[in-house]
Amino acid sequence: MRNLGLIAIFAALTCFLGLTPMILLPIIAITISVQTLGMLLAGGIIGAKRGALAMGVVILLVALGLPVLTGAQGGFHKLFGPTAGFIWSWPLGAFLVGLLIERWWEKLSFLRALVACILGSVSIYLLGHSWLAFTTGIPWDIAWWSWVLYLPGDLIKSLLAAFLIVTVKRAYPLLSPRGHRD
Numbered sequence: 001m002r003n004l005g006l007i008a009i010f011a012a013l014t015c016f017l018g019l020t021p022m023i024l025l026p027i028i029a030i031t032i033s034v035q036t037l038g039m040l041l042a043g044g045i046i047g048a049k050r051g052a053l054a055m056g057v058v059i060l061l062v063a064l065g066l067p068v069l070t071g072a073q074g075g076f077h078k079l080f081g082p083t084a085g086f087i088w089s090w091p092l093g094a095f096l097v098g099l100l101i102e103r104w105w106e107k108l109s110f111l112r113a114l115v116a117c118i119l120g121s122v123s124i125y126l127l128g129h130s131w132l133a134f135t136t137g138i139p140w141d142i143a144w145w146s147w148v149l150y151l152p153g154d155l156i157k158s159l160l161a162a163f164l165i166v167t168v169k170r171a172y173p174l175l176s177p178r179g180h181r182d
Contacts, residue, residue, distance in 0.1 A: 003050055006046045006050055006054075007046070007050050007053045007054045007057060008054075008057070009054075010038065010041065010042035010045070010046055010050075010051065010054035011042075011054040011055070011057035011058050011061070013038045013041065013042070014035050014038030014039065014042065014054065014055065014058045014068075014090075015038075015058060015061065015066075015068035016038075017033075017034045017035045017037055017038045017070075018033070018035050018067075018068045018069050018070050018071075018072070018073075019072070020033070020034045020070055021070075021071060022070050022071035031070055031071065031083065032150065032153050033069070033070040033086075034070070034157065035058075035069070035070060035090075036086075036090070036093070036121060036124065036154065036157055037157045037160065037161055038058075039051070039055055039090045039093050039094045039097075039120065039124075040093070040094070040097055040117045040120055040121065040157060040158065040161035040165075041161055041164060041165065042054040042055060042094045042097075042098075043093065043094035043095060043096065043097030043098035043099075043101065043116075043120060043177075044097050044098065044101045044113060044116065044117065044120075044161060044162075044164075044165035044177070045164075045165055045168050045175070045177065046098070046175075046177060047098040047101070047102055047176075047177030047178055048094070048095045048096075048097075048098030048099040048102060048177070049095070049098070050098070050177075051094035051095060051097065051098040051177075052091040052092070052094045052095040052098070053091075054094065055090035055091040055093075055094045056091050058090065059079065059087060059088070059090070059091070061074070062074050062075070062076075062078055062079060062087065063075075063076050063079055069087070080135075081135065082131070082132055082135050082136050083128070083132075084131055084135070085127040085128040085129070085130060085131025085132060086124055086127070086128035086131075088127060088131075089123065089124035089126070089127040089128055090124065092123055092124070092127070093120040093121065093123045093124045094120070096116075096119060096120045096123050097116045097117060097119070097120035097161075098177055100112075100115070100116035100119065100120075101113065101116050101165065101177050102177045102178050104116070105169075105176065105177060105178070108165075108166060108169055109166070110162055110163065110166050113161075113162035113163075113165045113166050114158060114159065114162035116162075117157075117158035117159075117161045117162050117165075118154070118155070118158045120158075121154040121155075121157065121158050122147075122154070125147045125150070129143045129144055129146060129147055130143070132146070
């Protein structure tokens with residue numbers, strides 16, 4: 001039951017982060033979202049499996065039409081639009097962050113948490129930018145290089161997530177991302 005509660009809390013946190021206003025990039029029709037911070041925190045705090053499941057719940061809520069994406073957007077169509085690749089990659093990103101944090105849990109440092117968060121952020125580029133090129137007709141090279149536009153924001157979110165992950169570990173050591181002591 002506790003696992004379900006943690007999954008629900010981090011799905012809700014990610015949805016809450018969707019209340020932020022849309023930041024539209026002027027070069028391509030893509031928005032910057034703070035919701036990936038929720039993805040990083042889910043994987044880093046509740047672990048790979050539970051974090052990925054929390055992101056799966058967010059995707060389900062989007063499919064049901066709830067306005068949980070940045071700018072109060074939602075609906076089944078969002079899972080096939082230009083940003084769908086990024087949304088579908090959230091479970092993978094949370095899983096990757098969680099896997100690394102679980103591996104480093106006993107000797108977790110800010111630097112290790114930061115590396116996990118950066119890799120989790122960058123992991124969503126592969127599917128996100130590929131889908132972007134496929135759906136919009138943007139040339140592949142431009143779509144692939146558009147990751148540079150996301151990097152500064154992703155670094156800031158990774159720094160914040162790493163700080164929060166390490167802080168939660170210190171403040172509540174019984175909350176293991178593997179669920180061993182839950």
